[in-house]
C-alpha cells in the first residue's frame with residue numbers, strides 16, 4: 001500500500017460511488033477543492049486508488065484554535081475497508097497540517113462512521129444534526 005498526494009478530480013470516482021451514490025458527479029466537487037492549501041490524499045493498492053481523503057484550511061468558530069483544517073470526503077472502497085487505509089491517510093495528513101501551523105482537524109462525521117473516528121482519536125461535540133439527503137452527523141475533532 002502506498003499513500004500519495006492526488007488531485008481533486010482523482011477523488012471523484014470514489015466520492016461518487018461511496019459518498020454520493022444517488023448524486024451527480026457535480027455533487028462530488030466540494031467547495032475549496034482546488035484552493036491553495038487544500039490537499040488530497042489517496043491510498044493505492046497494486047497501483048489502484050482505493051481510499052481517499054481531502055483536507056481544507058477552514059476554520060470552525062466553535063473551536064478556539066485560530067488555524068484549523070477540515071477533513072472531508074473520507075472514503076474507502078468496500079472491498080478494502082478495515083485494512084487500515086483511512087488511518088494511514090490521516091497519519092500522513094497530520095504532519096502536513098502541523099506544518100501549516102494548524103492545531104486542529106475537524107469534520108462533520110456521518111453517524112455510521114463515528115466508530116472509525118473514535119478509534120483514530122477524534123472526539124465528538126454537541127448533538128446529532130442532519131445533512132439533507134445524507135443523514136445524521138456529529139461534529140468531531142482531533143487535536144494535532
Ligand SMILES: CC(C)(COP(=O)(O)OP(=O)(O)OC[C@H]1O[C@@H](n2cnc3c(N)ncnc32)[C@H](O)[C@@H]1OP(=O)(O)O)[C@@H](O)C(=O)NCCC(=O)NCCS
Pocket residue numbers: 018019051074075076077080081082083084085086087088108109110112113114115116119
Ligand atoms: C469510515 C471509513 C472511511 C473507514 O475507512 P477504512 O479504510 O475502513 O478505515 P481503517 O481500516 O483505517 O479503520 C481503522 C479502525 O476503525 C475501524 N472502523 C472502520 N470503520 C468503522 C465504522 N464505520 N465503525 C466502527 N469502526 C470502524 C476499523 O475496523 C479499524 O479498527 P482496528 O484498528 O481495530 O482494526 C470507511 O468505512 C468508509 O468508506 N465508509 C463509508 C463512507 C463513510 O462513511 N465515510 C465517512 C464520511 S464522514
